[in-house]
Amino acid sequence: MRQHVRDSLKVYLVMGLEGHVGLSAYEIAEAALDGGVTMLQLREKNAPLPQVLEEGRRLRELCRRRGIPFLVNDRVDVALLLDADGVHVGQDDIPGSDARRLLGPDKIVGISAGTTAEANAALAAEPDYLGIGPIYATSTKEDAGAPIGTGLIREVSALRPDMPLVGIGGITASNAAAVIAAGGAGVAVVSAITKQPDPAAAAKELLARVTAAEQS
Structure with missing residues (x-):
């Protein structure tokens, strides 16, 4: 499972249901997958639950057709209702073990960590991956806190080289790299993808930078 998750973390798109510059959320997701996004997480905090379920099902089916894992942020109940591939939880959400x-x-469980x-x-909950951040300053998540840089990724990867880590926060x-x-x-x-005029091109560029960094 972890090797599959590791491979799927290369370009991980976290998105809500808000559109941008004439594109709906679904169209952004579709373009991003065209560009090479390898995992998608639905993180929607404001929309009514019926809308989240309706649009979430469409996103889930899109990801399923492309063979891309589809996760839900925070809400295990929504993940179950959508038959998502997993859930990502933060420090103030339901514990990862629960x-x-x-x-x-058989589902993916990711957990956020910033210290x-x-x-x-x-790590004690044995998740499938850790989300580390915010790496750089970000305005996307209001409660993200101060940027921590890449030091924690280096620290945790040395301690647990088997644990896939994904950086988040202000990444472009x-x-x-x-x-x-x-x-x-x-x-x-x-x-870096959802607010770009060409989400496919943005995703393609990110994937190219990640792939080049892996090979260097």
Whole structure:
């Protein structure tokens, strides 16, 4: 499972249901997958639940047709209703061990960490991957906190080389390589794809930078 997850973390798109410059969320996702996105997470905090379920099913089916894992942020109940491939939980969400118990052993469980203590606690739950960040300053997530750089990725990858790590927070094509160099399996992005005029081109560029960093 972890090798499959590691491969799927290269360019991890985290998105809500908001469109941009004439594109709906679904069209953004479709273009991003065309460009090479390898995993997609639905993180929607504001839309009514019926809308989340309706549009979430369309995104799930899109990902399924492309063979790309589809995860839900925070809401294990929504992940179950959508038959998602997994869930990503933060420090203030349902504990990762409980998410695993509810979803079962065949689903992906990712956990966020921004400090050594948080990483150690998350590792104790044996997730399928850790999301480390915010790596750089970001305005996408209001409660993200101060940027931490790539040091924690380097630290955790040395401690647990078997654990796939993905960096998140302020990552763009120009700084993605540093995350891979520190030991990350990939980069998780929001606006670097969703807010771009050409999401497919943005995803393609990110994948190229990650692939080049892996080979260097």
